[in-house]
Amino acid sequence: MTRLYHAPGRANLVGEHTDHTDGLVLPAAIDRGITLRGAPGGGRIRLTSDGFDEVADVAADGSDPPQAGFGRFVAAVANQLAAAGRPAVGITGHLSSDLPRGAGLSSSAALEVVTAIALCDAADHHLEPIELAALCRRAEHLAVGVPSGIMDQAASILGRSGHAILLDCQTLHHRAVPVLDGHVVLVLDTGVQRELETSEYRQRLEELRSALHVLEGRRPAEMSPGDLPRLLSSLDEIPARRLRHVVTENHRVREVVAAFETADHPRVQELFAAGHASLRDDFEVSIPELDTVVELAVDAGATAARMTGAGFGGAAVALVREADAEEVGATVLDGYRRHFPARQGVVHVCRAADGAQRLE
DSSP states (O other): OOEEEEEEEEEEEEOTTOGGGTOEEEEEEEEEEEEEEEEEOSSEEEEEETTOSOOEEEETTOOSOOSSSTHHHHHHHHHHHHHTTOOOOOEEEEEEEOSOTTSSSOHHHHHHHHHHHHHHHHTTOOOOHHHHHHHHHHHHHHHHOOOOOSHHHHHHHHOOTTEEEEEETTTOOEEEEEOOTTEEEEEEEOSOOOOTTTSSHHHHHHHHHTTGGGGTTOOGGGOOGGGHHHHHTTSOHHHHHHHHHHHHHHHHHHHHHHHHHTTOHHHHHHHHHHHHHHHHHTSOOOOHHHHHHHHHHHHTTOSEEEEOSSOSSSEEEEEEEGGGHHHHHHHHHHHHHHHOTTOOOEEEEEOBOOOOEEEO
């Protein structure tokens, strides 16, 4: 019998590059993602996909991973599920997506999660949501060797309509936080694609790690901005800037949650702006295209805007009143194309959505 599964992408509202050091994040699942329509059975997983000529055809236990393509992720998920005791039941199906790849909206995590919930359902194998998120994170490490945090997979699984998810990446404690009432999430895709395997992502993490010894075993999330003069005094300039971003970004997560809960729009705008400046200047993962769309969005009337995702390309997010979303999006796109006529920017109007599920 054919079954239908869906896993959303995510837009991280605040808490960028904090999950690598078990910090705080505030992502929201969005109403765009990856859908898998398939029938369980057999000893292999065979998936076709919109947008790819290839076919993922791997053993149900992931024991024969391909060297390239989206099948790497499928095989890695199957491998990790087998290690967790899932019986080797296959599935034959098709993947479709309305989630732009390379835009920083976690298309790889959505692929991992939708594959995982379909395979678990096919074998009647149950895992707790946060356990499944951790498993999918391990699968991504196995598939591409990128040392990513758990935020993307957790957001795709834990998402709740109208809410962001405050997640402590060490304790995995999480709770839903209402997004500003009457607002939607405008995803401002610059059209600049990046692959984390080939970007400076790994270098940034190494530079951050080289600063962590000054914390003497504590997490950056346990420090306050007031601790920074003492902490940074013995570090070289680059490690100091990387650590300053992470400490202040954890603080901004807490402050944004408080501002959401009190509907303090000016404070949200201030915090988003500070977060973007920190990603641009201290962590150095923004690019001129991202800086431009953020500035254009605020000028056009967005409540707040900042880059989202790992950086080096991808997208920015803006919180915009729903009634103004189309106008703000059109204004941003027009201005962006004047600044960067060779870029094919796209604006997506998204809403905070529920997490991954089997659809009836």
